[in-house]
Amino acid sequence: MTDSDGAGDRAGGESDGSEDDRVEGAPELPADRDAVRDALVDWYEADHREFPWRRTEDPYEILVSEVMSQQTQLDRVVSAWEDFLDEWPTAAALAGADRADVVAFWSDHSLGYNNRAKYLHEAAGQVESEYGGTFPTEPDELSELMGVGPYTANAVASFAFNTGDAVVDTNVKRVLYRAFDVPDDDDAFERVASRLMPPGESRVWNNAIMELGGVACGKKPRCDEAGCPWREWCHAYQTGDFTAPDVPEQPSFEGSRRQFRGRIVRLLGEHDEMELDALGHRIRVDYAPDGEHGREWLRGLVDDLADDGLVRREARSDRTVVRLR
DNA sequence: ATCCAGCGGG
DNA sequence: CCCGCTGGAT
Known part of the structure; x- marks a missing residue:
């Protein structure tokens, strides 16, 4: 689509050349x-x-x-x-x-x-x-x-x-x-x-x-x-x-908290409410409630999502569930 | 590995 | 007023 040649510039009105x-x-x-x-x-x-x-x-x-x-x-x-x-x-x-x-x-x-x-x-x-x-x-x-x-x-x-x-x-x-x-x-x-x-x-x-x-x-x-x-x-x-102009370096997405936030929201869009550990297991295979990336880690993500107003935590008598808000 | 950009809030 | 966060697809 090189649209070739000059497309004769000059359109009618130049008029107000003025300007500073x-x-x-x-x-x-x-x-x-x-x-x-x-x-x-x-x-x-x-x-x-x-x-x-x-x-x-x-x-x-x-x-x-x-x-x-x-x-x-x-x-x-x-x-x-x-x-x-x-x-x-x-x-x-x-x-x-x-x-x-x-x-x-x-x-x-x-x-x-x-x-x-x-x-x-x-x-x-x-x-x-x-x-x-x-x-x-x-x-x-x-x-x-x-x-x-x-x-x-x-x-x-x-x-x-x-x-x-x-x-x-x-x-x-x-x-x-x-x-x-x-x-x-x-x-x-x-x-x-x-x-x-x-x-x-x-x-x-x-x-x-x-x-x-x-x-x-x-x-x-x-x-x-x-x-x-x-x-x-x-x-x-x-x-x-x-x-x-400088392009800011991008942190890698793989393994980032953004990736896991995204997974949480996506899952909650499919199931209207989920219990915390169930959620954990579905967003990462190596989830273990007491492990490195366990309940503590997950709570952090969920709390941030709650602060952002995207998610709500609800305390049931025996457990905590999470849902989209 | 690289691309997409602007916003609210601290 | 500057800072860093935000979710993917390709």
Whole structure:
């Protein structure tokens, strides 16, 4: 899909050239900012991946897609997103669901980070109780929803209402770092991203720049194959240095507490309640109540899950059982 | 072994 | 305000 040749730039209106020339703190930005903007938007509009959430402007549907996308490869998000909306089509429906069901769904679809299912459920409740069932439209208000930080707030505002500011996620950082040699500094990224975005065009712009980071300027750059529209301005393309901002080292998942938390939640999604030792035996073969990874260890995990509000411990007369909350 | 990123809370 | 936690699939 090299989309070949130049796609004659120059779209009609240059108009308001004005602007204050250089972006503060980013002497790196080309002076012809409008050309840079147009090139990216034209590139995006000529060809891009089709995701179902790019065809809706429903803030609830978009919020669900954003939360899922934060943790999971996009191809896998598609079916989970469709199933989720099938089950809970509106914020009101989700707010009325049992949280345990939402968490069980999350685990069942291997979406990871079960906390975010809880947040999403809670956010839906906020929309119902604090906003009368209608999503707020500005990033500042969206940020008040549980689990919605600056990134998600701008993404939802942009894609649902076209009212966002420039989104800055790791993809965008990588693009700016390479293309315009922006220093690896959050404030710098924010400033440049914000000045680069065409005012009032957050919907198409954020889609476009994230698409660029996804298909042309990923960890492994594919400038020519993807027909990157910024090659003529790109610092990395000209110097051949495609370094990207630091990637934090990842602790291994195998054997981690995360792995066992995940197993606990998954099991509790299948059996609605389980006794502690039974749970232990099912999540690790070498479980022995008094052993190295025994009841003490398991209690620690379960207590943390309880603190996170994902799980509840119930004392029966003779034993303790655990269930999803 | 490597990839996916942003958030709440301490 | 910075820190470290979070669940997998491939």
